[in-house]
Amino acid sequence: MTNVLEWLEATAGRVPDKVAAADPDASMTFDELLRASRAAGSWLACEAGVQPRTAVALxxxxxxxxxxxxxxxxxAGGFYSVLDPRQPAARVHAICASLRPMVVLCDDATEEGAREVFAGTGVRVARLDEPLSRPVDEGTLRRIRWQATxxxxxxxxxxxxxxxxxxxxxxAHxxxxxxxxxxxxTFGMGERDVFANQAPFDFDVSVKDIYTCLLTGARLQLVPREYFSVPTRLMDYLANGHATTLVWAVSALCFVTIMNALEYRVPREVDKVLFSGEVMPPKQLAKWxxxxxxxxxxxxxxxxxxxxNCTYFVVDREYGPGETIPMGRPFPNERVFLLRDDGGEVTAPGETGEVCVAGTALALGYLGDRERTDAAFVQNPLNDRWDDRAYLTGDLARYDAGGNLVYVSRRDNQVKLLGHRIELGEVEAAATRIEGVEQAVCLLDQRRKRLRLLYVGEAEHRDVTEGLRALLPPHMVPGTTRRLESMPLTKNGKVDRAALREGEGL
Known part of the structure; x- marks a missing residue:
């Protein structure tokens, strides 16, 4: 097997009339999804100029x-990238500078914004109904598949x-x-399942929903973003839609319990709850x-x-306050190990090391950025005898007494907040673009689940917040900003982040 489309084709041949995907406004059977996808591929290849191994943005x-x-x-032989329409135009432009999409697809709700954002860029903007309404070009699709790897x-x-x-x-495929x-x-997923898809399509949690359904014939039920602000509507949607499987970010599961949504209605057919993105609070999991x-x-x-994902842990008991639910053990065909700072491997329980991963599932790297790719995807430090790529995650973990990996913290300034991975340096870089901000440091307030920005300069904090809203997506805008007279420094002349955290009570 060389192409994920083979899953769609096989499942459409086996259960053509079974619903493949649905949202509150539309649904498609596997046969309809197959035909629509092939029509879109024909339009993209024949009319939008998409060449093999080039990008299509949505x-x-x-x-x-x-x-x-x-x-x-x-x-069409290309690859896709979904762009969040809520993020600032400047960030979309930065993304597209490396993505170089042949075409940008939009829908009724985003067409006006897309044409405004991409005006003058030379990128073609088209509505979804254009590619979906084209006849299938069998010959073109056959030639494209023949050269695919x-x-x-x-x-x-x-x-x-x-x-x-x-x-x-x-x-890669x-x-x-x-x-x-x-x-x-691993989790016994099959044709009878209904995946209640929480994650947006630009978030890789959705990859598990989409492709597991294409493989098994399960139903993909899309949960609109706005339902996660109306608990009763969300629970009715899950229950009425016969959801069986939740592959959700921790923050989404916590929203349900914090809002007491399960007291209103329990989706009784749910038999699998899988979570990722952050450390799950035991108190919230206990409610589920x-x-x-x-x-x-x-x-x-x-x-x-x-x-x-590269590891998993099936929860088999209650975890109390102060306990951490383990990351667990590697999936088959994934090597996950811990490295000490000196390059040696951590094997003893309790010792902390950086999580490193090797195996077929590794990404190809960072688009158009060889320097960062080479820094993160390296020759396995434990093997000097043949090419053996490993990814340095920057996460620190340890083994518990049972041999399970347990998350400790981040090595650098990358954090996870509400299911999103955020580089604090990107927030800081955006802040220093604002007039009157000379220096900025962003910290994570883990207890309150929000970012704090500390800055030096003449700008008023209200102006800094408004400026950041114009530069960053909503989940990256700090909840509080505070002006300092100066930044504390270490003996090496670097900003003393530890001192800042202590001063902020973090």
Whole structure:
């Protein structure tokens, strides 16, 4: 197998009339999704000029037609990248400078914004209904598939970059083909399941939902973003839609329990709850377990660069306050190990080391950025006898007495907040672009789940906050800003972040 489209084609042949994907406004059977994706691929290749191994951008919120066009980009031989329409135009332009999309697809809700954002860039903007309404060109699609390989890019997800420029993580077909069948079999996922998709399509958690459904014939039920601000609507949607599987960010699961949504209605058919992105608070997980005691609960770990996840831990008991639910053990065909600062391997329980990952599931690297790719994807320090790529995650972990990995912290200034990975340096770089800000440091307030920005300069804090809202997506805008007379420095002349955290009570 060399292409993820083979899953869609096989499943459409097996269960053509079964619903493949649905949202509140539309649905498609597997046969309809196959035909729509092939039509979109024909239009993208024949009319939009998409060449093999070039990008198609989607500037929109998730939907069933958007999914068909994402797969259409793959039928055209290219790869897709979904752009959050809520982020500032400056950040979209920075992304597209490295992405170089042949075309940007939008929908009714985002067309006006897309044409404004991409005006003067030379990038073609088209509505989804254009590619979806074209006849299929069998010959073109056949020629495109003939030259495809399993190391061709499938998608690019952009994460926060420490220099202020987002990083595009390039993931190949081969990595998804390697991971998804293992993921599905590990947790017993199959055709009867209904995946309530929480994650937006620009967040790699959605990769597990989308491709597990294409592989197994399960139903992908898209949960609109706005439902996560109306608890009763969310729970009715899950229950009425017969959801069985939640592969959600920790923050989404915590929203349900903090808002007491399970007291209103329990989606009784849910039998699998898998979470990732942050450390799950045991108190919040206990609420889920109390309402759905027979469901499987699993903690998943892994950055975008390792194609979704590399370790998992099935929760088998209650965890109390102060306890950390383990990251667990590697999935099959993934090597996960800990390195000390001196390059040696950590093997003893309790000792902390950096999490490193090797195996087929590793991403191809960062789009258009060889320097950062070479810094993060390295020759395995434990092997000097043959080429052996390993990814340095920057996460610190230890082994517990049972041999499970347990997360400790981040090595650098990259943090996870509300399911999003954020480089604090990108927030700081944005702040220093604001008039009157001379120096800035961003800190994570883990207890309150928000960012704090400390700065030196003449700007008023209200102006700094407004300036950041124009430069960053909402999840990266600090909840508080404070002006300092000066920054504390270490003996080496660097900003003393430890002193700042202590002064802020963090």
């Amino acid at each position: 500037y929109l919120e998730k939907s069933v037609p958007a999914l068909a066009c994402m797969l259409g980009a793959v039928y 399993d190391v061709d890019p499938l998608y690019v997800n952009f994460t926060s970059g420490s220099t202020g420029v987002p990083k595009g993580v390039v993931v 081969r990595s998804v083909i390697d991971f998804i069948p293992t993921f599905a079999s 377990r109390r309402h759905l005691p027979d469901a499987l609960y699993a903690n998943l770990y892994g950055p975008t660069e390792v194609t979704c």
